[in-house]
Amino acid sequence: MSESRNRARTLAQESIDQGDFRSWFEKLYATSEGDAGQVPWADLIPNPHLVSWFSDKALDKTGRALVIACGLGDDAELLADLGFEVTAFDISPTCIEWCKKRYPDSKVDYQAADLFAKPASWEQAFDFIFEANTLQVLPESEQPEALRQIASCLAPEGDLLLCARLRDADDHRGELPWPLREKDFQILVDAGLRKENWEDFFDNEDPPVRRVRTLYKR
Numbered sequence: 001m002s003e004s005r006n007r008a009r010t011l012a013q014e015s016i017d018q019g020d021f022r023s024w025f026e027k028l029y030a031t032s033e034g035d036a037g038q039v040p041w042a043d044l045i046p047n048p049h050l051v052s053w054f055s056d057k058a059l060d061k062t063g064r065a066l067v068i069a070c071g072l073g074d075d076a077e078l079l080a081d082l083g084f085e086v087t088a089f090d091i092s093p094t095c096i097e098w099c100k101k102r103y104p105d106s107k108v109d110y111q112a113a114d115l116f117a118k119p120a121s122w123e124q125a126f127d128f129i130f131e132a133n134t135l136q137v138l139p140e141s142e143q144p145e146a147l148r149q150i151a152s153c154l155a156p157e158g159d160l161l162l163c164a165r166l167r168d169a170d171d172h173r174g175e176l177p178w179p180l181r182e183k184d185f186q187i188l189v190d191a192g193l194r195k196e197n198w199e200d201f202f203d204n205e206d207p208p209v210r211r212v213r214t215l216y217k218r
């Protein structure tokens, strides 16, 4: 178990025990003091399942894109390079400053914002939305509202691509990051989206991690 993941688990537990599931992210970024090795999810490369999504297919790469909880910005930069007009946000102001420092000439509009209190102007405003690895670091009780908030940003005919760890319905949730179940995504259908694609696979990590990459459309 990596030290950075242990540190994240401790910060998350302390925060959640105090009834606050939001503040540990800023604490983690701020106390990392610019060292990405302290941020367990910071691979400093675009998500490989986002890269392959676009390299496998001749998809439209124009219009407005939103990267949910963007971390250190690699996925947002990829989408901007592909041709999208990208907005990327994260709840941690330190994380957003870090993105701007990493990419001083970026075309991405980086914003510090809370998914649960997002700007009204984002309602049905984005043609492509990408979310990876965030639902699995939220308490189970917050996931339905997080999914509803994400869905509400999708424009008519828009595409929402999600990547997350996955488990069977009867598997124990285990430790953070907590894998999702297929039924957890039903909220998106209840919110008016339709499931277009569902890929349940093991990645190339050692040991391999079970993940889902799934596409929803409005």
Ligand SMILES: C[S@@+](CC[C@H](N)C(=O)[O-])C[C@H]1O[C@@H](n2cnc3c(N)ncnc32)[C@H](O)[C@@H]1O
Residues within 6 Å of the ligand: 022, 025, 026, 041, 042, 043, 047, 068, 069, 070, 071, 072, 089, 090, 091, 092, 095, 113, 114, 115, 116, 131, 132, 133, 134, 137
């Ligand atoms: C596990 S990290 C994943 C980051 C990035 N998506 C990736 O795959 O590398 C979760 C991210 O969600 C952000 N986050 C957590 N809660 C959030 C919220 N309510 N609104 C916006 N961002 C949030 C955290 O600050 C953190 O950067």
